[in-house]
Amino acid sequence: MAGRYYFDPHRVASLTEQQDQIADLAMSILTEFRDDVYGTAGWVGTAAGTDEMSQKAAERDREETQKVTETMTGFRDALSASTAAMKDQIYLVRSTRDTNLEGISKYSSRAEAHGVFGDDTDGHGRR
Numbered sequence: 001m002a003g004r005y006y007f008d009p010h011r012v013a014s015l016t017e018q019q020d021q022i023a024d025l026a027m028s029i030l031t032e033f034r035d036d037v038y039g040t041a042g043w044v045g046t047a048a049g050t051d052e053m054s055q056k057a058a059e060r061d062r063e064e065t066q067k068v069t070e071t072m073t074g075f076r077d078a079l080s081a082s083t084a085a086m087k088d089q090i091y092l093v094r095s096t097r098d099t100n101l102e103g104i105s106k107y108s109s110r111a112e113a114h115g116v117f118g119d120d121t122d123g124h125g126r127r
Contacts (some may be wrong), residue, residue, distance in 0.1 A: 009090045017089070019083040023076045030072040037065050 042062070 007093050009094055012086055012090050016083045016086045019079055019086070023079045023083070026072055026076045028080070030069060032075075033068060033072075036064070037061070071115075
């Protein structure tokens with residue numbers, strides 16, 4: 001891989017917060033939709049139990065409500081999974097960075113105390 005890889009954990013964390021908010025918004029939209037649909041559930045006709053047209057309309061309403069519910073829930077689940085994966089990546093990047101910085105610090109301290117090559121030359125590599 002040529003080029004430079006750059007990862008800003010703070011920016012990605014900010015994006016994951018926005019994604020969490022979008023997932024919450026999707027569920028509130030779904031809740032509002034369901035409330036509105038249930039409020040109109042009896043509007044298919046007064047003979048909903050016997051009239052063929054009203055029975056078909058009621059079945060269509062149930063199917064459409066189910067499809068919308070599945071779509072919005074699927075959207076929320078996909079977004080939540082993506083957000084969780086991004087949070088995992090943030091953790092991995094930060095832990096890798098911290099481990100590497102700690103290793104560099106330990107090596108620098110050791111090099112200052114015992115020389116770059118560990119031969120007690122005070123970090124100069126000369127005797």
